[in-house]
Amino acid sequence: MASASVLQPVKESGWRRGFANLLRKENGEWWRTRRWWTQSLIWLLTINGLLAFLIWVLPTIAPEEEIGTIEILVAFVQVMTQFPMFAVIVIAQGALIGEKQSGTAAWIMSAPVSRSAFILAKLVANSIGFFVTIILVQGLVAYVQISLYGGGPLPLAPYLALLALLSLYLFFYLALTLMLGAFFDTRGPVLGIAISVAIASMLGISSLFASFLPWIVLVLPDSIPGLLTLLVQGEPLPDVWPIPIILMSAYSLLFVALAIWRFRREEF
Amino acid sequence: MEPSDLVIDTKGLSKTYNGVAALDSLNLQVPKNSIFGFLGPNGAGKTTAIKLLLGLTRPTSGGGAIFEQDIVEDSVEIRKRIGYLAQDPRFYEHMTARETLRFKARFYYRGPADEIEARISETLELVGLADKADRSIKGFSGGERQRLGIAQAQINFPDLLILDEPAAALDPMGRRDVLKVMKRIQKHATIFYSTHILDDVQRVSDNVAILNHGKLVALAPIEELLAGSQGTIYSLVIEGDAGSAQERVRSQAWVTDIEVVTVDSGTTWQVAVTDDAAAKDQLLRLVMSDDQITVTHFGQKTYALEEIFMDIVEGDDHG
Numbered sequence: 162m163a164s165a166s167v168l169q170p171v172k173e174s175g176w177r178r179g180f181a182n183l184l185r186k187e188n189g190e191w192w193r194t195r196r197w198w199t200q201s202l203i204w205l206l207t208i209n210g211l212l213a214f215l216i217w218v219l220p221t222i223a224p225e226e227e228i229g230t231i232e233i234l235v236a237f238v239q240v241m242t243q244f245p246m247f248a249v250i251v252i253a254q255g256a257l258i259g260e261k262q263s264g265t266a267a268w269i270m271s272a273p274v275s276r277s278a279f280i281l282a283k284l285v286a287n288s289i290g291f292f293v294t295i296i297l298v299q300g301l302v303a304y305v306q307i308s309l310y311g312g313g314p315l316p317l318a319p320y321l322a323l324l325a326l327l328s329l330y331l332f333f334y335l336a337l338t339l340m341l342g343a344f345f346d347t348r349g350p351v352l353g354i355a356i357s358v359a360i361a362s363m364l365g366i367s368s369l370f371a372s373f374l375p376w377i378v379l380v381l382p383d384s385i386p387g388l389l390t391l392l393v394q395g396e397p398l399p400d401v402w403p404i405p406i407i408l409m410s411a412y413s414l415l416f417v418a419l420a421i422w423r424f425r426r427e428e429f
Numbered sequence: 430m431e432p433s434d435l436v437i438d439t440k441g442l443s444k445t446y447n448g449v450a451a452l453d454s455l456n457l458q459v460p461k462n463s464i465f466g467f468l469g470p471n472g473a474g475k476t477t478a479i480k481l482l483l484g485l486t487r488p489t490s491g492g493g494a495i496f497e498q499d500i501v502e503d504s505v506e507i508r509k510r511i512g513y514l515a516q517d518p519r520f521y522e523h524m525t526a527r528e529t530l531r532f533k534a535r536f537y538y539r540g541p542a543d544e545i546e547a548r549i550s551e552t553l554e555l556v557g558l559a560d561k562a563d564r565s566i567k568g569f570s571g572g573e574r575q576r577l578g579i580a581q582a583q584i585n586f587p588d589l590l591i592l593d594e595p596a597a598a599l600d601p602m603g604r605r606d607v608l609k610v611m612k613r614i615q616k617h618a619t620i621f622y623s624t625h626i627l628d629d630v631q632r633v634s635d636n637v638a639i640l641n642h643g644k645l646v647a648l649a650p651i652e653e654l655l656a657g658s659q660g661t662i663y664s665l666v667i668e669g670d671a672g673s674a675q676e677r678v679r680s681q682a683w684v685t686d687i688e689v690v691t692v693d694s695g696t697t698w699q700v701a702v703t704d705d706a707a708a709k710d711q712l713l714r715l716v717m718s719d720d721q722i723t724v725t726h727f728g729q730k731t732y733a734l735e736e737i738f739m740d741i742v743e744g745d746d747h748g
Contacts, residue, residue: 165586168538168545170509178505182535186521194523264519271483271513272536273505429485 171273179274180282187286200248200294208240209302216310230311234323234393237303241327242386243363245295246334249287250355253335256283257342257424258351267429276425284339284417291331300324323392326406330385333409334359336416343423358382379404382412432497436461436589436619437482439500441491444477451477453643454491459636464615466630466651467623469640470742475623476516478640479593482621483513495589509537512587516594516623518578520566526553526577527562530584537585548584555610556580571598579607583614590614592622596629608633631655631734639738641745647737655732660685661705662730663712668695669722677715683707699730 173180191197215233219226257280260266269279300320308314337358341351362383370377378384384405391398432438437459444452452474459465469475480486482495484504493500495507520529530549538545553559556576561569569577575598582590595611596604604626611620611633624630630637630651637654639647647654667674675698678684683704690697702708713727 167541168548169540171535171537171539179536182532185535186532264515264517265521267485268515268519270485271508271511271515272533273508274536275505426487428487429480 173278176275176277176281178278179269179272180278183269183274183278183282184286187282188289191286191290196252197290197294200290201298203248204245204295204299205302207244208237208299209306211240212237212303212306216306230307230315231394233307233310234315235390237307238323238327238386238389238393241295241299242330242389245291246331246359246362247356248295249291249331249334250338250352250359252291253283253287253338254342254348254351254355256287257339257420258345258348261342261346261427266427270429276427277421280339280343280417280421280424284335284420287335287339288332291335292328295331296324296328300327319392323389326385326389326392329406329409329413330382333382333385333413333416336413336420340416340420340423343420343427362386380408382409385409430458430460432494434461435459436463437465437493437495437621438497439478439482439491439493442478442481442488442493443490444474444481444486445489450643452481455493455640455645457493457638457645457648459619459621462615462619463636464611464620464634465622466634466637467621467640468625468627468630468637468738469623471625473640474643475640476593477643479513479591479621479623482591483508483511509585510588512582512585512590512618514575514578514582514590514592514595516597518574518581520574520577520581522567523565525563525565526558526569526580529566529577530581533581534584552580552584555583557606572600572603575599576603576606579610583610586617588618590618590620590622592620594624595622596624596626604629627734627738637734639741641742644745646745647741651734654737655734661702661708663698663700663702663708664726664728664730665698665700665713665716665724666695666726667698667716667722667724669719671696671698671716671719671722674716674719674722677718678712681707681711681715695725 171178171182212233215228215236219228257266260269266279270276304315304320334355338351338355341354345351362381365383365386367378367381367383378387379401388398388402388405435458437457439455439457442452442455442457443450455474455478457478467475467478477486481488482493482500484500484507487501496510498507500507521532524532527549530552531545534545534549538548550559550562553562556579558573558576558580561573566574566577575595579592579595582592590611592611596607599607608629611622614620634651637647637649637651638645675687675689678700679687683702684700685703686701688699688701690699700708700712702712713724716722716724
C-alpha cells in the first residue's frame with residue numbers, strides 16, 4: 162500500500178505552483194493528439210502549397226510571368242500575416258472559455274494550483290505549439306523552396322528576423338484571445354472581438370487614417386506586416402521601425418498581465 | 430474547544446450575489462477527525478459555503494480558517510491538505526480514469542513514479558474502478574464519474590475531505606460503498622460533506638450543521654440533535670387502567686409533563702423529565718408498582734434526523 166511518507170511533495174510555490182503539471186497537460190493537448198500534425202499539414206498545404214504553386218507550377222502554365230525571389234517572399238509574408246492568426250484565435254478562444262464552461266477550471270482550482278500558473282501554462286504551451294507548426298515548420302519548408310528557386314540559400318539573418326517578427330505577430334493574437342477568454346464567459350465576444358481585430362489588421366485599417374493620423378500606422382497591429390514587407394523587399398526601414406515592435410511586445414505583455422489579473426478574480 | 434482542535438472555523442462568513450445573500454454570517458466549527466454532515470434544502474447556501482472554504486469564491490464579508498490558516502490568503506497552502514469532490518464533478522473527457530488520477534496526483538507529488546502509480550491503483554481499487562481504469566471518461570456513467578470524483582479527492586491522503594453531495598448520483602450499493610470509504614478515511618482525516626440523504630447522515634455523521642436560506646440554524650453533535658430540543662423524553666406503552674400510576678409519576682419533582690395518547694391496544698405516555706438518572710432508576714418502578722397494569726414498551730424517545738431536520742427548517746421558514 163502506498164504511503165504519503167514515501168511520496169515526494171511538489172516543491173513549486175507562489176505563482177509557479179502547479180505550472181509544471183499544467184504545462185505537461187497543455188503540451189499533451191498539442192503533441193499527444195492529432196493537433197500538431199493537422200495544424201502542420203493545414204499550413205503546409207496553404208502556405209507552402211501557395212509558394213509551391215508560384216515557384217513550381219505557375220512558370221509552366223504562364224512562362225511569360227517572371228516572378229522573382231522577392232515577390233515570392235512578399236507572397237510568403239502576406240499569407241503568413243493574413244491567415245494563421247485566425248487559427249490562433251479559433252484554437253485559443255476555447256482554451257479558457259471551454260474550461261470555465263465545462264467546470265474543469267474549477268476542478269483544477271480546487272487543487273493547490275496558482276491561478277497565474279493556469280494562464281501561463283496555456284500561454285506557453287500554445288506559443289510553442291503555434292511556433293513549431295506555423296513558424297518553424299512552414300518557415301523551414303519555405304526557406305528550402307525559395308532557396309532552391311533562387312539558386313542559392315537566402316541570407317539567414319534577415320530571414321530569421323522575418324520569422325521572429327511573424328512570431329511576435331501571432332503571439333499578439335494569442336495573448337489577446339487569452340485575455341478576452343479571461344474577461345468573458347462565452348465564446349461569442351471572444352471570437353467577435355479577436356476576429357474583428359484580425360480582419361481590421363488584414364485589411365490594413367491603419368492606412369485609412371494614415372493621412373490625418375500619421376502616427377496610427379505605428380501603433381496598430383497591421384504595422385508589423387508593413388514592416389515585414391519592407392524587410393523582404395530590401396527597402397530601407399523607417400527610422401521609427403523599433404516603435405511598432407516595442408508596442409506589439411508591450412501590448413502582448415499587457416494582455417497577458419490583464420488575463421492573469423482577471424483570472425485571479427474569477428469566481429467559480 | 431481549542432482552535433487547534435478545529436479543522437474548519439468560520440466567523441461571519443458571508444457571500445452576496447447581486448445584493449442577495451447566498452450565505453449569511455456563517456459561524457461554523459468542525460472538529461478534527463469528525464464526519465461532519467452539512468445539511469440544508471436546495472439553495473440553502475451549502476455549495477456557496479464549500480466554494481468559499483476552497484477559495485473558489487471570495488467572501489463578501491467575514492472569513493474563516495482551515496487548519497488555522499486563512500481561507501483567502503493561504504488558500505493554496507490549505508488546498509495541499511484538502512480533497513474535494515464537487516456536486517457535479519467534471520474532468521477532461523479525453524483522459525482515462527488512471528490518467529485523471531495521475532494528473533491530479535502530480536499537483537501534490539513529484540515522485541517516485543512507481544509509488545504514485547501504486548497510489549493510483551489502490552485508489553482505483555478502493556472506489557471499484559480498477560477494471561475501468563484505462564477507459565476514456567467520456568463513456569462513464571454518472572455513478573462511475575462520482576466514484577472517480579471520490580478517488581481523485583483522496584489521492585493526496587487529505588487531512589480534510591470536502592464532499593458536495595457525494596452519494597447523489599449513486600445507486601444504493603454505491604451509496605453503501607461511499608459510506609464505507611468515509612468511515613475508513615475518518616481514521617486519518619476529517620470529512621465535511623453536504624447531502625440531502627438524511628439516512629446516511631444519521632448512519633455515519635458525528636456532527637451536523639443545518640443551513641437554511643444562507644443561515645446556520647443548527648450546529649450540534651448528532652446525538653444531541655437526535656435527543657431533541659424538548660429535553661429527555663421517555664416513552665411507555667401501557668395496558669390496563671393507568672390513572673393512579675399517572676398521578677404517582679406526575680407527582681415526582683423531576684417529571685415536567687406527561688403526554689397521554691390512548692388507542693385501542695393501550696395507552697402511550699411521553700414523559701418529559703429533567704433528571705435522566707432519576708427517570709432511569711425510578712420511572713418504570715413507579716408505574717409497575719400498580720399490578721393492574723402491564724408495560725409493553727419502555728425506553729428513551731429518539732428522533733429520526735428527518736423529523737429534526739423538518740422541524741428546524743420549517744420552524745425557521747415560519748419564524
